[in-house]
Amino acid sequence: MDQKRELSSIDLGALVTEFGRYEGAKVDKAYLYDDDLLRLKLRDFDHGRVELMIEVGDIKRAHVADPEHVADAPGRPPNFAKMLRNRLSGADFAGVTQYEFDRILSFEFEREDENTTLVAELFGQGNVAALDETGEVVGSLSTVRLKSRTVAPGAQYEYPASRLNPLDVSLDGFKRHMRESDSDVVRTLATQLNLGGLYAEEVCTRAGVEKETPVGEATDDQLRDLHEALERLGERLRSGDIDPRVYEERLDSSDGGDETDRDPRVVDVTPFPLSENEGLPSVGFDSFNAAVDEYFYRLGREATDAGEAPADASPSRPDFEAEIAKQERIIEQQQGAIEGFEEQAERERERAELVYAHYDLVDEVLSTVRKARENDVSWDEIRETLEAGADQGIAAAEAVVDVDGGNGSVTVALETDAGGEGAGDAGDSGDGGAADTVRVELDASTGVEVNADRLYQEAKRIEGKKEGAQEAIESTRAELAAVKERKAEWEAAEEGDDGAAAEDDEEDETYETDWLSRPSIPIRSPDDWYKRFRWFHTSDGYLVIGGRNADQNEELVKKYMGNHDRFFHTQAHGGPVTLLKAAGPSESADPVDWDDSTLREAAQFAVSYSSDWKDGRGAGDAYMVEPDQVSKTPESGEYIEKGSFVIRGERTYFEDVPCRVAVGVQCEPVTRAIGGPPSAIVDRAATSVTLEPGMYAQNDAAMMVYRELKERFADQSFVRKVASADQLQEFLPSGGSAIVD
Structure with a gap:
């Protein structure tokens, strides 16, 4: 028999009567667990x-x-x-009502300064909304925007369409609703009369009416018996x-084991x-509230006990060697980058000094332009x-090697070697100049001093990157040490296994860890520089980043776009700057x-986070x-908005795409x-959910994805810590979404 997971309308009707005994209790504090469990602590x-x-x-x-x-109070409370x-602290609990025959409480x-209504929707996707005295939504767990109703901050709360209450309907009304059905008796009661x-x-059992009797064949006496059972x-x-x-x-x-040794569920x-449960053992309680509490507690x-991995279960061995090689390769690259920073900074300083050394020549070029x-x-x-001018031998004109109007x-x-400065080879000679020359790009709208100062500032900026690179390499080294430690733990455990073979492991064997079944997953949080942008890694490991707003679009192009990167954008207006x-x-x-x-994955990233979605x-x-x-x-007479480019x-x-x-x-x-993009995420993730444009608001879709992912892991607390609904929402496009089946 399937376990009950939702209270019915009849269950809620029984609870409403009992909630009255707590009227007058004062609210101390509110807590939210897992984005869907609200706890109000009161004193009575x-x-x-x-x-x-x-x-x-x-x-x-x-x-x-x-x-x-x-359970113990969770950590930092969400908004x-x-x-x-803020609204309920010190307020008195004034009672609870059920909306018609719906699963809504x-x-x-009540408080001297303001009254609050908390509406709990215990159907469908589920929701909790806080309303002020006028019925306006102050806040809600999920935003609902449907053709039939809206639940959103600032809007008047709208209840769902009214449903027939089968416990209050008259005999004539009951017969009329039943006769409109072309199904059998039990299905009509369940769906059209909302039971x-x-x-x-x-x-049906209490009325003595066969469940599968077609409504068209039911007699008036049978319908009367059904109505009396409802009454x-x-x-x-x-x-x-x-x-x-x-x-x-x-x-x-x-199901395994001796049934006498197992606790009933x-x-x-x-x-x-209920007559329908007559064959099952049951436990009685003084109140329905106490029964409901005990039921859901057990x-x-x-569910927690069922999620524990068997003692003899052991996840497959990860490919530690490949991960160690990857981390060592990253460290080698980072070391090379650090060694190059000082050289780059020195070249920028040399450019600045050359500008001053050739002051008159540079000033003549800039003034002329x-x-x-x-x-x-x-x-x-x-x-x-x-x-x-260069053909005529004018020195200032001969020095110019490029003009860029854009x-x-x-x-x-x-x-x-001008002016006896002896700057030496700055490492940027050739390509249009002699071996002892250096190319310097100048802003034609400013003077010599401003251009030189810009070069000095660039040298300082590059030197500043060295500190960040040193922090990055320390982080990578720590990750390398962690991988090696996990490898040692695996090898020690494998050596201790009685049935393990000692020498038959193949180096090229592929291992996969069953993360979903592991009872506990260690958290190893990265501190990546790009995480404040939109981002993902392509299937072959390249980073793609995109702007979340106009400021980030500007920053990506001006600060993070390298010479060998690729710039992506959508044809539709309103897309992020995307860099491969x-x-x-x-x-x-x-x-x-x-x-x-x-390239296709980067393009799909640009399209999916644009106005197209x-x-x-x-x-x-x-x-x-x-x-x-x-x-x-821009071209002369044109204007470019912030975050846009030519x-x-x-x-x-x-x-x-x-x-x-x-x-x-x-x-x-x-x-x-x-x-x-799914092609880049599905294989990299332990588990994932794919979405397309749809009807659910961004925060609602994030909650749906969170619940789906959480249910797939035995260690659900792990999902809550690393992939909460708020964290998942960072990866969802603006606008409506729907989960792809």
Whole structure:
């Protein structure tokens, strides 16, 4: 028999009667566990400590719990819990009502300065909403925006459409609703009269009517008997004439072990004995609330016990050697980058000193270009004039090797031994200049001093990167040590296994860890520089980062776009700047021969986090350019908004790219939530969920994904720590989403 996981409308009706005994209790504090379990701690003169529990996830319940059944308070409260603490602290519990015959309870709290209604929706996806005195939503666990109703902060709370209450319907009304059905009696009671399967069967049994009787063949006497059974059920609830039961079921020996040695499991809780459960052993309680509390406490304890791995279960050995080689390769790259920082900074300082050493020549070049621009001379004409001057042997014109109107810059080649400075070879000679010259790009709109100062500041910035790189390499070394330690632990355990073979392991054997079944997963949190952006790693390991707003778009291009990276954007307006990185900010980069699959994943990332998703389109187009095609300088008379850029030259297009993202939990080599194109995420995550544009708001979709992922892990506390709904939401596109089956 399946275990009950949600309270029915009849169950809630029985509980409402009992909740009245706690009226007048004062609220102390509100707590939120796992984003779907709300706990209100109250104080009552007669009952002492009162713990009101409301759960709206896979389990849906509302009752007062024995303090011994309440878990310790969670850590830092989320915003919803903080809001409830502000509104409810010191408030009096004024009672609870059930909305019609629906699984909705409204808890009323009164305080001198403001009253609050807490609405618990114990159906569908589940929700809890806090309302002010006018019925406006102050806050809710989930935002609901459907054609039929809206539950969102600032909006008036809207109840679902009214449902027929089968316990109050008249005989004529009951007959009319029944006769409209073309199904059998039990299905009609369950669905069209809203009783649900269990109580529909119970009513049939009590009325003595065969469940599978077609409604069209049911006599008026049979319908009258069914209505009278419903009336008796309703009268018992209203009068409080209940006899609560928790029903149990023993597991048979086919499930393993001797059935006499195994504790029975709970399967149902009801406000009075049911004929449908007559064959099951049951335990009686003085109140239905106490029965509900005991039932869900045992249900949770049984689920925890079931999630423990068997003593003889051992996950497969991870590929430690590959991970060690990877970390050592990263350390080698980081060391090379650190060694290059001082050289790069020295080259920038030498450029600045060369600008001062050639002060007169540089000033003449900048002054000439600046005056020409003030007289509206085009950049093409300036280039032609300088080329003509070079042919005539004018020294300042001969020094100019490039003019870039897009950037508003002029590049000059300066001799390193000018003015007796003896700067030496700065390592940037050739390509248009003699072996003892260095190219320096100058901002044509400013003077010599400003350009030199810019170069000095760049030298300081590069030196500052050395400190960050040193921190990064220490982090990598710590991760390498952790991998080696885990490897040693595995090898020690393997040597101790009686049945383990000593010498038959193949070096090329592939191992996979069953993370979902492990009872405990160690947390190894990375501290990556890119985590404040949108990001993912492609299937072959390259980093892709995208901006979350205009400020980050600007920052990515100005600070993080390298010469060998690739810039992606969508054809549709309203997309993030997306960079496919050839290397990290503390690593030297070489040109990369990108695989087509890598480029397609970056394009899908750009499309999925753009307005294409927000507008509900299933696919979109994206393009790719090289960094030198991206400029912040508009054409004359044009204006560029913050976070936008001018793209010049040919583009590589990616058409009809699907709007899809996968969100999952990574367990090795680090533990964290990850998200991005499914082809890059599914194999890297221990488990994942794929989404497409849909009807659920971003925070609702994040909650749905969180619940789905949490249920897949034996160690559910691990998911809560590394991939909470808030953390998963960081990887979901703006706009509505739906889980792909």
